[in-house]
Amino acid sequence: SSQASSSSDGFLKCLSASIPSQLVFTQSSPSFTPLLKSSIRNPKFFTPSTVRPLYIVTPTNASHVQAAVVCGRRSGMRIRVRSGGHDYEGLSYRAVRPEPFAVLDLSNLRAVRVDPQAATAWVDSGATLGELYYAVGKASGVLGFPAGLCPTVGVGGHFSGGGFGMLLRKYGLAVDHVVDAVLVDARGRLLNKNTMGSDVFWAIRGGSGESFGVVLSWQVRLVPVPPKVTVFNLPVTASQGAVDVVARWQQVAPALPDDLMIRVVVQQKTANFQSLFLGTCDALLPLMSSRFPELKFNRTYCKEMTWIQSVPYIYLGSGSTVEDLLNRTTAASVFSSGYKATSDYVRKAIPRDVWTNIFTQLAQPNAGLMILDPYGGQIAAVPEAATPYPHRAGVLYNIQYMNFWPMATADGSVQTKWIRDFYAFMAPYVSSNPREAYFNYRDLDLxxxxxxxxxxxxxxxxxxxxxxxxxxxxxxxxxxxxxxxxxxxxxxxxxxxxxxxx
Ligand code: FDA
Incomplete structure (x- = not known):
């Protein structure tokens, strides 16, 4: 419309006074499409019918972000902020309905400054979790940080929704360790913890950062990790009794000592028990035989390593290295699969006969998978209102449902329907009033x-x-x-x- 084009002209003209033109990309720029695609993780939002931004702005300092907001406001151009681009619904770079908007892509703002003496770090939103972990691991062998598993996830979006991974039982969420932040608000002001006010500082730590402005950077407290940790990965198939072991896991895993995290990925007929233990194999063995004999754990499953080595090992596999944490590009093989996901929280163990039914459904053609993250420990020790993230005491575990399809040969309708049907099937067995969901596993069906x-x-x-x-x-x-x-x-x-x- 003419209204849209006049606001576009105004936006560009306004930007040109404050931002170098090489940091502003229009749809006709040859770099526009590769830049847009660069951090898209769910390619179902990279199709001809996707509502795309009119502009992408790639700020290299805070004043560029302030200028983009001020110009956007003045000219009626909305802004979507993108850090790592991993949003499950693509909301950092696409809109559901046609509307003119610009993407503020923060990938150039990705410094990580670690102070090992103080055990703190400042991390810019455009850094990935892998870059944060890498910098912490370089600075100290006995410090870590509790956040998500996937190294290409962006700090900006991840912290905006809470953020949890293998250290959640020992140390809770990423945002439980955020002590300061820098925010550009809708008036273009640059604010810190004190000047943004306690309600806003509370809100951006897990309550959807994008609602409140552009978070440029975060100061975090780092956490102690032992010089040696133990990792294991133990698959149990249905014929080996997976139903019984998973049913038992529900009671065992949330009550284990905080140093021990055992999550489960259930896919087809196999339950994969993936674990991080903050200690040695010798210390883990008696714990496993007394607390979880059903898993039939033994020494051959133990892999001892440093905490920083465990990060790529657990997510990227045994052949990966610590340097792989710095690789920001999404592998082509990953980009070729679209996906649909959603989440639940379980507060009462699901009966064994229901697990039998679940395993049957997961073994069907076009079925998805379930990731079960046990709670208890520190994540449950924080009061519900201390941060926006309310899924704390009383939660046994979080469920993530995911289903994938090859973009080249499928449109995802069958897989998406499977997720929706399975989500409906699970209703009686999960939290209710409200049926809780994890903001970082965003689902517009909600x-x-x-x-x-x-x-x-x-x-x-x-x-x-x-x-x-x-x-x-x-x-x-x-x-x-x-x-x-x-x-x-x-x-x-x-x-x-x-x-x-x-
Ligand atoms: P992206 O840039 O797409 O942003 C997500 C949302 O946050 C958007 O609405 C965006 O506007 C907003 N936003 C981004 N930067 C902002 C900023 N600087 N200021 C204000 N708003 C901002 N989660 C988890 O807890 N544990 C895990 O182990 C994993 N693992 C995982 C693996 C994979 C492969 C994916 C795709 C996702 C996960 N996640 C996860 C979920 C992840 O935490 C979630 O998708 C994050 O929002 C992604 O953050 P990005 O910055 O990458 O996303």
């Missing part, structure tokens, strides 16, 4: 914003907001009302603003 009078509706947002944030949704909406009452920063699942007086 609900989308409704815009009323150019502002996202608080009421409509409750449908998905309470699943992700439970009772914290209202406080998030009030923080949004404080920092961005006009709802400039919005997407299909951003926090709607709520005025304090309501």
């Amino acid at each position: 609900g989308e914003n409704v815009v009323v009078g150019n502002v996202s509706s608080y009421q409509a947002g409750m449908v998905w907001g309470q699943k992700y944030f439970k009772g914290n949704y209202q406080r998030l909406a009030m923080a949004k009302g404080e920092i961005d009452p006009d709802d400039y920063f919005r997407n299909e699942q951003s926090i709607p603003p709520l005025a304090k007086s309501k």
Whole structure:
């Protein structure tokens, strides 16, 4: 429309005063498509019908981000922020419905500065988890950081939704260790923990950063890890009794000592038990035989290594190296698979006969997989309202459901239907009122914003907001009302603003 094109002209003209032109890409620029594609992780959002940005801006310092926000506001151009591009629904670089927007791609803002004496680090949002882990591992052999498994996940999005991985039982979420942050708000102001105010600082640590502005960097507390850890991976097939072992795991894993994390990936007829133990094999053996004899663990499964070596080993496989943590590019083989995912939290162990049924369903053609992450320990010790992430005490484990398909030969409708049907089947066995879900495993099936009078509706947002944030949704909406009452920063699942007086 002519309105859209005039706001585009205004946006570009405004940017040209503050941002070098080589950092601004229009759709006609030859670099636009490769840049757009560079960190897309779910290629189902890279098709001819995908609603793409009109511009991509690649800031190299904070003033560029401030200018992009100020210009965007002034010219009516909305901004979507992209750090690592791993959003399950692609909301960092695509819109569900046609709308003019620009992507602010933070991949140039990715410094990691570690202070091993203070056991802290400043990490820019455009860094990947792999870059953060690598820098921590270089600086110290006895410090680590508790965040996700996949090294190409971006710090910006990951911290914005909580962030958990193999250290979750020992140390909780990534955001449980964030002590300061730098934020550009909708007025283009550069704010820190003190100047953004305690409600906003609370909100950005897991309550969807993109609702509140652009988080440029985060200061984190690092955590102690022993010089040697033990990793194991133990597959159990259905014919070896996987149903019984998984049913038992539900009781055992959340109650183990915090040093021991045993997650399960259930795919087809096999349950893969993947573990990180903060100690030696000698210390692990008696623990396994007393607490979880059903797994039939023995010394041959033990792999001892440093914590930093365990990170690529667990996610990328035994042939990988610590240097592989620095590889930001998505492998072509990964990019060729579209996927659909969603999540649940389990507060009461699922009966054994239901697990028999689950295994049968997972063995069907076009079925997906389940990842079970045990809770308990430190993640459960933090009060529900301490951060926006509310899935704490009483959760036995988190479930992630995923289903993949080859983009070249399938459109994903069968696999997506499988996920939806399976999610419906699981309803009686998982948390309810609300049925809890993990914001970082974003699923638009849970609900989308409704815009009323150019502002996202608080009421409509409750449908998905309470699943992700439970009772914290209202406080998030009030923080949004404080920092961005006009709802400039919005997407299909951003926090709607709520005025304090309501
Ligand atoms: P992306 O750049 O797509 O951003 C995600 C959302 O955050 C978007 O809405 C975006 O606008 C917003 N955002 C990004 N940067 C921002 C910033 N600087 N300021 C404000 N808003 C910002 N999770 C987990 O907890 N544990 C795990 O082990 C894994 N493993 C995993 C593996 C794989 C292969 C994928 C694809 C994803 C995961 N995740 C995960 C989920 C992951 O934590 C989630 O997708 C994150 O939001 C991704 O962050 P990115 O910066 O990469 O995404």
